[in-house]
Amino acid sequence: MSVVAGKELRIVGFLCNWCSYGGADTAGVSRFKQPTDLRIIKVPCSGRVDPLFVVRALLTGADGVLVSGCHPRDCHYTDGNFYARRRLEMLKRLLPFVGIDERRFHYTWVSASEGQKWQQVVTDFTNRIHQLGPLHVKKENEG
Amino acid sequence: MSTEKVKEAIAKILPDVETVICYQQGFDGLHTTPLFIKIPEEINGLIWNPLCVQNLTSYLPSIKKKVGIVVKGCDSRTIVQYLQEGLIDREKIVIIGVPCTGVVSVKKVLREIGHQPVAGVAFDDNGNIVVKTSKGDRTLAIADVCPDKCATCQYPTPIVYDYLAGDPIKSDKPKESVHEDIRQFDEKTLEEKKAYWEKELEKCIRCYACRNACPMCICQDSCIAETREPHWISQKLSLTEKFMFHMIHAVHLAGRCVECGECERVCPMDIPVAKLKKKINTEMKELFNYEPGVDPDGKPPMYTFNVDEVKIKEHKL
Amino acid sequence: MPDTGYLPKEKVKDFMRELAKDAVVYAPCLEGDTVIFRPFSEERTLCFDRPANSPPKSVIYPQSEQLFAFEYKKDPEDHQKMSVELKADTNVPGMVIFAARPCDARGFTIYDRVFIDTDTPDPYYKKRRENTLIVTLSCAEPSPGCFCVGVGGGPAHKEGSDAMMTELEGGYFIEPVSEKGKAILNKSMIEDGSPYLQKAQEAQAKAHEAVKNPFETDKLKISQDLFNNDAFWEEAVSKCVSCGACTYLCPTCYCFNITDEQASGKGERIRSWDACMFFHFTLEASTHNPRPTRFQRFKNRVGHKFVYYPEKYDGAIACCGCGRCIRYCPVSVDISEIVSNLTESGQKQQQTAGSAKK
Ligand code: SF4
Ligand code: SF4
Ligand code: SF4
Ligand code: SF4
Ligand code: SF4
Ligand code: FES
Numbered sequence: 001m002s003v004v005a006g007k008e009l010r011i012v013g014f015l016c017n018w019c020s021y022g023g024a025d026t027a028g029v030s031r032f033k034q035p036t037d038l039r040i041i042k043v044p045c046s047g048r049v050d051p052l053f054v055v056r057a058l059l060t061g062a063d064g065v066l067v068s069g070c071h072p073r074d075c076h077y078t079d080g081n082f083y084a085r086r087r088l089e090m091l092k093r094l095l096p097f098v099g100i101d102e103r104r105f106h107y108t109w110v111s112a113s114e115g116q117k118w119q120q121v122v123t124d125f126t127n128r129i130h131q132l133g134p135l136h137v138k139k140e141n142e143g
Numbered sequence: 144m145s146t147e148k149v150k151e152a153i154a155k156i157l158p159d160v161e162t163v164i165c166y167q168q169g170f171d172g173l174h175t176t177p178l179f180i181k182i183p184e185e186i187n188g189l190i191w192n193p194l195c196v197q198n199l200t201s202y203l204p205s206i207k208k209k210v211g212i213v214v215k216g217c218d219s220r221t222i223v224q225y226l227q228e229g230l231i232d233r234e235k236i237v238i239i240g241v242p243c244t245g246v247v248s249v250k251k252v253l254r255e256i257g258h259q260p261v262a263g264v265a266f267d268d269n270g271n272i273v274v275k276t277s278k279g280d281r282t283l284a285i286a287d288v289c290p291d292k293c294a295t296c297q298y299p300t301p302i303v304y305d306y307l308a309g310d311p312i313k314s315d316k317p318k319e320s321v322h323e324d325i326r327q328f329d330e331k332t333l334e335e336k337k338a339y340w341e342k343e344l345e346k347c348i349r350c351y352a353c354r355n356a357c358p359m360c361i362c363q364d365s366c367i368a369e370t371r372e373p374h375w376i377s378q379k380l381s382l383t384e385k386f387m388f389h390m391i392h393a394v395h396l397a398g399r400c401v402e403c404g405e406c407e408r409v410c411p412m413d414i415p416v417a418k419l420k421k422k423i424n425t426e427m428k429e430l431f432n433y434e435p436g437v438d439p440d441g442k443p444p445m446y447t448f449n450v451d452e453v454k455i456k457e458h459k460l
Numbered sequence: 461m462p463d464t465g466y467l468p469k470e471k472v473k474d475f476m477r478e479l480a481k482d483a484v485v486y487a488p489c490l491e492g493d494t495v496i497f498r499p500f501s502e503e504r505t506l507c508f509d510r511p512a513n514s515p516p517k518s519v520i521y522p523q524s525e526q527l528f529a530f531e532y533k534k535d536p537e538d539h540q541k542m543s544v545e546l547k548a549d550t551n552v553p554g555m556v557i558f559a560a561r562p563c564d565a566r567g568f569t570i571y572d573r574v575f576i577d578t579d580t581p582d583p584y585y586k587k588r589r590e591n592t593l594i595v596t597l598s599c600a601e602p603s604p605g606c607f608c609v610g611v612g613g614g615p616a617h618k619e620g621s622d623a624m625m626t627e628l629e630g631g632y633f634i635e636p637v638s639e640k641g642k643a644i645l646n647k648s649m650i651e652d653g654s655p656y657l658q659k660a661q662e663a664q665a666k667a668h669e670a671v672k673n674p675f676e677t678d679k680l681k682i683s684q685d686l687f688n689n690d691a692f693w694e695e696a697v698s699k700c701v702s703c704g705a706c707t708y709l710c711p712t713c714y715c716f717n718i719t720d721e722q723a724s725g726k727g728e729r730i731r732s733w734d735a736c737m738f739f740h741f742t743l744e745a746s747t748h749n750p751r752p753t754r755f756q757r758f759k760n761r762v763g764h765k766f767v768y769y770p771e772k773y774d775g776a777i778a779c780c781g782c783g784r785c786i787r788y789c790p791v792s793v794d795i796s797e798i799v800s801n802l803t804e805s806g807q808k809q810q811q812t813a814g815s816a817k818k
Pocket of ligand 3: 400
């Protein structure tokens with residue numbers, strides 16, 4: 001069920017295998033109600049998320065992108081999310097410079113046991129994207 | 144005159160190195176082009192003046208033999224950055240540093256003279272460039288036609304060198320001025336910024352001159368803009384694909400761009416692509432108090448982390 | 461009808477509007493400091509004072525074009541079976557390239573030999589070429605790097621143009637070159653050109669004198685010894701950074717790549733410009749690259765233009781001397797200098813210079 005009935009937007013989520021994907025799973029198993037706009041892509045670690053994944057998604061059709069990994073100090077690979085934090089923060093600050101609303105991109109930390117938190121994150125982020133509406137960065141232009 | 148001092152220094156180091164990279168006159172009065180000196184007789188071909196703009200250090204990582212190189216203050220930042228990233232062997236490079244009072248942007252001169260063909264160029268003692276065209280001589284203050292980087296230059300004297308051709312110069316430009324243009328641009332609305340980049344990037348022909356001239360684009364032949372698997376960029380000529388390429392260049396330069404301005408200087412379509420990287424630098428300064436290419440022992444901020452990041456706050460939804 | 465025309469300056473836009481009635485008119489327009497061929501519209505700023513940064517080649521030979529679209533379809537009866545549906549859009553509007561320089565127009569004649577005058581003409585190029593009228597503007601003054609006269613062209617050379625304009629004080633003298641070009645003299649704003657003929661010829665001759673010819677003789681004779689000597693190339697282009705600026709801006713470079721791009725059973729076959737200066741140009745699937753170094757790639761670029769193409773096409777040189785690769789090269793590589801060093805007379809000069817050095 002989407003937030004605005006009948007009109008789903010496209011949100012891409014990059015979730016680390018060890019924590020956030022587990023958290024999403026917990027939320028599912030517990031039957032927490034969540035909006036359905038999010039398409040999840042499982043990655044080994046938030047450190048695997050190249051900021052350019054986010055850019056590519058936003059440029060080619062996504063209305064919002066969510067990245068979620070283990071809490072700092074809890075990364076399965078020890079340091080992955082520490083690197084991710086720097087890269088993703090850099091991206092968040094770059095986006096508005098090229099005219100993309102940084103609110104369309106969110107990164108956060110959700111552990112495998114935090115089903116409820118996951119539900120909250122997805123609901124809030126989806127709401128935010130619906131408030132912002134669809135993104136039309138894409139413009140075909142032959143030159 | 145620095146020219147004589149540069150020549151002297153080259154003569155001194157030439158026996159120890161395979162080649163010395165410096166400048167010679169190019170195809171017209173306004174353009175210089177690299178000169179690779181191997182034998183003493185070739186030293187006479189060298190020129191040194193404010194048209195020596197190109198950042199020659201980009202040749203260094205691909206040269207395996209011992210080389211000498213002539214650098215301005217800003218060029219030396221590339222060497223520092225290479226050292227931070229372990230891309231060159233300091234032992235194999237002999238650096239002739241030249242304290243610099245600013246160079247000339249050929250694009251700005253051409254704009255001033257209405258893109259007239261240039262018959263000759265001279266420099267006077269008052270910091271002017273005199274450009275001869277069929278419509279007469281034009282005298283321009285170098286400070287008015289310098290690349291943007293010179294207007295706020297903090298490092299006119301090279302940061303690393305083995306020989307210094309001339310007396311060190313201290314910058315008289317305020318530190319805050321460096322990122323002022325970025326802060327101003329950022330004040331525009333999202334729509335304005337989007338429209339600005341769409342208009343600029345639409346001109347891009349994806350010739351990749353900006354990438355290939357960039358000293359810090361070290362992937363070169365393995366750039367992800369050209370890989371098929373994964374296929375980051377399509378062969379279509381849409382604005383999206385052009386945009387994507389520039390985001391690749393910018394993101395891969397995060398915390399590494401030494402602000403030499405080569406990408407912008409070489410763009411045949413005059414696209415201000417250095418701005419994107421400079422924006423990230425502004426943020427790197429703010430977040431990690433990091434400035435690329437100034438401390439040989441520094442570490443690029445994306446290559447490291449702090450368990451507790453002082454300046455990164457969790458984002459609320 | 462007179463055989464030549466005259467277009468007063470104040471009527472240029474009217475004339476372009478007239479042409480735009482049944483064709484898309486591409487004209488050099490100013491964007492910031494950059495001159496680019498754009499479809500003419502009222503809000504654009506025309507710029508005829510200098511050659512465009514990029515030539516009009518993409519009008520007839522687009523940087524990227526869809527050859528056809530395809531879609532895989534499952535057989536509703538038998539799900540094992542797939543069929544593929546192809547769709548090609550072969551509609552090409554009428555087009556005019558307006559105020560291109562003579563060298564730009566001449567560039568198309570170099571493509572014609574490859575894409576049209578063969579047993580297997582290229583239908584995409586051919587159709588665009590046939591639907592395009594090329595009205596050039598002769599050059600009053602060479603730009604930095606120009607050497608058209610060295611490769612058999614000139615600032616008023618007419619090969620490739622359908623009609624040529626020459627700027628005079630108050631207007632443009634117009635000479636039709638082809639049948640297509642003659643038709644434009646019928647337009648209402650075109651006056652009789654005969655009173656201006658002599659002035660135009662004088663202007664053209666003066667411009668011709670002003671262009672440098674970097675090659676000693678009219679006939680370029682490349683020394684095979686030097687051409688096949690790797691040391692010559694290493695020395696000549698060690699500064700090249702191996703980008704695509706020279707090839708993409710060149711009105712006579714025509715190498716292309718073909719790629720299929722698809723997602724979920726649907727896609728398109730795209731032809732896009734390629735450049736011999738790129739590492740990937742000759743990269744083989746085995747990862748072997750027969751031209752791994754920059755100088756080898758540059759040798760190919762010069763070789764194609766000044767050796768292989770002439771061998772194949774009766775001595776025609778695949779360079780029109782427009783000077784763009786010189787003007788816009790990030791490191792000021794000068795092809796005219798390199799070729800002149802490669803000629804037999806250039807070789808002699810170097811030998812004497814070389815022995816003096818040692
Ligand atoms: S940035 Fe500084 S060192 Fe570099 S050219 Fe300008 S004034 Fe010289
Ligand atoms: S140099 Fe300019 S035209 Fe070429 S790829 Fe870079 S931005 Fe695009
Ligand atoms: S991105 Fe541009 S300014 Fe930065 S190092 Fe590369 S060429 Fe220089
Ligand atoms: S010659 Fe110049 S424009 Fe051509 S590939 Fe080399 S550096 Fe680029
Ligand atoms: S090789 Fe250079 S001078 Fe010759 S046509 Fe191409 S761009 Fe123009
Ligand atoms: S494994 Fe979850 S962030 Fe590294």
